[in-house]
Amino acid sequence: MKLTKDQIQKIVLGGMMFFGVIYAYFTFLLTPLTTGREAALKEIEALGPKIDAARSQIAKTKAIEAKEPATRQLLAQVKALIPEGAPVAWFPTKLADHFKREGIDRVAVRMLSEAADKELPGFSRLAWAVEIPRVEFINLAVALAALENGEPLLEIHMLEIEAGRDDVQFQHALLTLNNLARL
Amino acid sequence: MALRVNLYHEVLRAKRRERYDPLKLSFIGLIVVGAMMLVYYGFQLKRSSDARSAFEAQKAEFDRLSPLVKAATEKEAELTKQITQAERLTGRMEKRFYWAPVLESILAAVPPNVQLTKLSCDTGREKGGICQVNMEGIAVGEEPRAAAEEMRKAIGDRIGASYTGVSATFRNLDDNTERVKVNGKPMASVIFTINVAFKPQPEPVPVQKRIAQSR
Numbered sequence: 001m002k003l004t005k006d007q008i009q010k011i012v013l014g015g016m017m018f019f020g021v022i023y024a025y026f027t028f029l030l031t032p033l034t035t036g037r038e039a040a041l042k043e044i045e046a047l048g049p050k051i052d053a054a055r056s057q058i059a060k061t062k063a064i065e066a067k068e069p070a071t072r073q074l075l076a077q078v079k080a081l082i083p084e085g086a087p088v089a090w091f092p093t094k095l096a097d098h099f100k101r102e103g104i105d106r107v108a109v110r111m112l113s114e115a116a117d118k119e120l121p122g123f124s125r126l127a128w129a130v131e132i133p134r135v136e137f138i139n140l141a142v143a144l145a146a147l148e149n150g151e152p153l154l155e156i157h158m159l160e161i162e163a164g165r166d167d168v169q170f171q172h173a174l175l176t177l178n179n180l181a182r183l
Numbered sequence: 184m185a186l187r188v189n190l191y192h193e194v195l196r197a198k199r200r201e202r203y204d205p206l207k208l209s210f211i212g213l214i215v216v217g218a219m220m221l222v223y224y225g226f227q228l229k230r231s232s233d234a235r236s237a238f239e240a241q242k243a244e245f246d247r248l249s250p251l252v253k254a255a256t257e258k259e260a261e262l263t264k265q266i267t268q269a270e271r272l273t274g275r276m277e278k279r280f281y282w283a284p285v286l287e288s289i290l291a292a293v294p295p296n297v298q299l300t301k302l303s304c305d306t307g308r309e310k311g312g313i314c315q316v317n318m319e320g321i322a323v324g325e326e327p328r329a330a331a332e333e334m335r336k337a338i339g340d341r342i343g344a345s346y347t348g349v350s351a352t353f354r355n356l357d358d359n360t361e362r363v364k365v366n367g368k369p370m371a372s373v374i375f376t377i378n379v380a381f382k383p384q385p386e387p388v389p390v391q392k393r394i395a396q397s398r
Contacts, residue, residue, distance in 0.1 A: 037231040061255035145283030
C-alpha cells in the first residue's frame with residue numbers, strides 16, 4: 001500500500017500530536033503528582049519520629065507529675081520549718097529558746113557567714129557560732145540531741161567542749177553550725 | 184460457470200481504503216493509549232491523594248501535640264527543678280551528721296579515773312568527709328597509761344559499733360610531773376591526747392545482704 005502525500009502528512013501530524021500528548025502527560029500531570037506524593041511520604045517519614053517523641057515527652061511529663069504531690073509536700077514542710085524574715089532576727093532567739101528549754105540559760109549566738117546555696121536555689125546557707133560559757137556535759141549532750149532531732153535543716157559542724165578552769169563540773173562549749181534559710 | 188462482473192470494485196476498494204485509513208487507525212490507537220494513560224493517572228492520583236491524606240492526618244496530629252509538648256516540656260522543667268531541689272534537701276537532711284550518739288559513746292567509754300579536759304569534734308566536711316574527734320585529758324591511777332590505753336580502745340570500739348573506718352590513736356601520752364590526789368591519796372597521772380577519726384556515713388549494705396534482711 002502506497003501512502004499518499006496527504007496521508008503521510010496526517011501520519012506525521014498524528015505522531016507529533018501523540019508525542020506532544022505523552023510529553024504533556026508526563027510533564028504536566030504525572031510528574032507533579034509523583035513529586036507531590038514523594039514529598040508527602042518524606043514528610044510523613046519525618047513527622048513519625050517527631051510524633052513519637054512528642055508522645056513520649058507527654059508520657060514522661062505525666063510520670064513526673066505523679067511525683068509532684070510528694071515533692072510539693074516536702075517543699076512545703078521545709079518552707080514551714082523556716083520562719084519569715086531575716087535569719088539573724090529569728091535564729092539566735094530560736095536557738096536560745098531551745099537551750100533554755102533544755103535548762104541552759106546562757107547562750108550567745110552570732111552569725112559567721114551567709115551565702116546563697118549553690119545546690120539549692122532559693123535557699124541560703126548560714127554559718128553560726130554558738131557559745132555556751134557554762135554547761136554540764138550531760139545537759140549539753142541532751143540539748144544537742146534534741147536540737148539535732150528537732151531541727152532537720154541544721155547541722156553541727158564543729159564542737160569544742162573544754163573543762164572549766166574554776167569548776168571542773170562545768171564546761172565551756174563552742175559550736176559551729178550550719179542551717180538553711182529562705183532567700 | 185457463470186461469469187460475474189464486479190461493477191462495484193471501485194466502491195469496494197474505496198471502502199477498504201477507508202477502513203484501513205491510517206489516520207483513523209492512529210486515532211483509535213491514540214484513544215486506547217489515552218484511556219490507559221487516564222487509568223494510570225487515576226491510579227497515581229489515588230495514591231497521591233492517599234499519601235496526602237495520611238500526611239494531613241499526621242500533620243494535624245503533630246499540630247495537636249505541639250502545644251501539649253511545649254506545655255509538657257515547660258512543666259517537666261519546672262517539676263524536675265522542684266524534684267531535684269526536694270531530693271537535694273532530703274539528701275542534705277538524711278546525710279547530716281549527728282554528734283549526740285558520738286558524745287554518748289564517749290561518755291560511756293570514759294572510766295572514773297580519767298578526766299577529759301577538752302573535746303574537739305569536726306565533721307570534716309571540708310577535709311575529705313572524715314569526722315575527727317580530739318580528746319585531751321588526764322588519766323590517774325596506779326597504772327595511768329594502762330587506763331588511758333583502755334579508754335582509747337573502749338572509745339574506738341564504741342564508735343566502731345556505729346561507724347566505719349574508725350581509728351583511735353594517741354597523739355601524745357606524757358607523764359604528768361604533778362601527782363594527783365584521789366580520795367586523799369597521791370597517784371601518778373598521765374596527760375594524753377587521743378584522736379579518733381571515722382567515716383560519718385555507714386558503709387552501704389551489699390544488695391544480697393539487704394535482700395536477706397528484708398525477707
